[in-house]
Amino acid sequence: MCAEKGLVTEKKLENIPTPIDKYYLLVIAIDSYQKNSLSNPVRDADALVKILTTDFTFFQPTDESEISSTRSKDSDIDDIIVYSSLQTKCLYNENATTNKIDDHIRAVHKKIGPNDAFLIYFSGHGDIDENNQTFQLVAYNEELLFTRLYDRSRKYETNCRHLLIIVDACFSGMGKEGIKTEDGTDSSRYYVASCDSDQKAKDGPPGDGSPFSKFLISKLRENETPKPELDSDFFEQFNKNQKAKRTADEIGDRINYKYQSLVSGVPEGASSGKTKLYLTKKKKGRPEPGFLRNSFIKNLGFGIQKQILKDDYSTLYNYLNILILQSYNLDARNFLAKSSFGHSIPESMKSNTEILCDRFEIKDEKLKDAIFTNLLTEKSIKSIVNYFIEKIISIDSKKIFYFLLIDFIDIGKNYVEEIDNFCKEFCLEFCKKHKEVLLQKKDADIGQLFIFFTDVSKNSDGWVKRDFKQVKGLDESNRFNFIDLGNIKPIRKPHFNEWREDILVDKVSTTIQELANDEKILTLFKIDDLNKFTCEHDKFVEKICTHCGFNDEEFKREFSNHMYNFPKMISNGN
Structure with missing residues (x-):
């Protein structure tokens, strides 16, 4: 997020960025190391994923093949949800290997668009070499040089609008030590570290979360502006809180610090544009776009064509x-x-x-x-x-x-x-x-x-x-x-009923729950008998999206670009 530091309100912004088409999310967390296990990284990562996919416009997979769960280390904590889609990927514990991290970054690179954003989050051990020159993230199976992580993403310099890397690990401040260059474009390449280059990040009591993670989640949760992001206020508040709680303990033989402090900057060797990455909040009362989009694709007819393809496509x-x-x-x-x-x-x-x-x-x-x-x-x-x-x-x-x-x-x-x-x-x-x-x-x-x-x-x-x-x-x-x-025939009542039954599982969206009422349907589609229901596919999608509160720009970005753009629709399941 390309502010000088940390959650910015819209009033403070001088450069309004171009709206993002898609947010890609890769979350890496390890607490079950073979040596020196931690208590909270996976739990913290799970909390971040849940708030980004529930309250913000990061993609929340609905395909059962892309969703699994694992038990938290703390028995009183709910199961950890693990997403495995291209757009939202969780790599936890034994799955957080260097090869799997590399493979996923490469896979995203093949699909990400010039108006998309990519957020990479790491929580686990960090280390530095004996000469205090190189910062290393400790993956499950081996140490991963931070420069290698960023180099894997370097191809994104021309492939996506925003790239943000957040690291909650000891000595993570070293990852931003480089020369910042600004290229004047509507883009950003940014890095946020939970502590300085000579500090150890706190893990926190078991089940309670790290200080950084708790503060980040709380600020995302309480901020009611439409487009919150990390800004200088966020950093100042965190550092002030940590200073108040400081201890004069000496941590190991390497460092002696007063309090954990956040740092941020542009990754070494990178250039960054003049704008900032927004984390856009979902509007209350309406469904998540990916969920609604998939409901259209799954249920609105084409049963005959699907069967023909199944029978005749050799x-x-x-x-x-x-x-x-x-x-x-x-x-x-x-x-x-x-x-x-x-x-x-x-x-x-x-x-x-x-x-x-x-x-x-x-x-x-x-x-x-x-x-x-x-x-x-x-x-x-x-x-x-x-x-x-x-x-x-x-x-x-x-x-x-x-x-x-x-x-x-x-x-x-x-x-x-x-x-x-x-x-x-x-x-x-x-x-x-x-x-x-x-x-x-x-x-x-x-x-x-x-x-x-x-x-x-x-x-x-x-x-x-x-x-x-x-x-x-x-x-x-x-x-x-x-x-x-x-x-191809227009949508009839049986297709509509299948769609409505599927979509009503969304108990959170008030606009979706309104569609359970037959009178609402009659009014929306201007008919007097539901048994006579018929509607062309594109008009049906447009009416439902308008009812759910999506404006013209959102409709084009979230629906028509995915559902009516022929090659994009086939290559991208969402």
């Missing part, structure tokens, strides 16, 4: 996939992609993958001409196939998924024969080329190509597979997937 011959679909608008098609592709085939598409996407509309030109105009200059089926084969050949051992979206606006029925002829030529040439590449490059990792033909029309009955006689005949013999996803 993972053995999935390098080429031709899909036909009718949709009443493009947002509904993209919503289907999120719901079906992002979740029905998640593992193969989210582990070390790259999503590529091209899209264009067909108006009145020939299909081949449109493809050539938008993608290529050389006009031949062979050139089109070579273009796509080159796109999906793996680089850096990544699995590449290429989506070509070809949308026919209100004219899809006129193009059945032309699509059929094109697909016959294309699929024959593609399968031939694919075999050649595999023979020439036996170690090549070829990804998957998806060609989506969408008839965008509210009045069309949609395409049917039997109309595509030539490509259908090639399907089995040439071993590619030809999938008819049918016709």
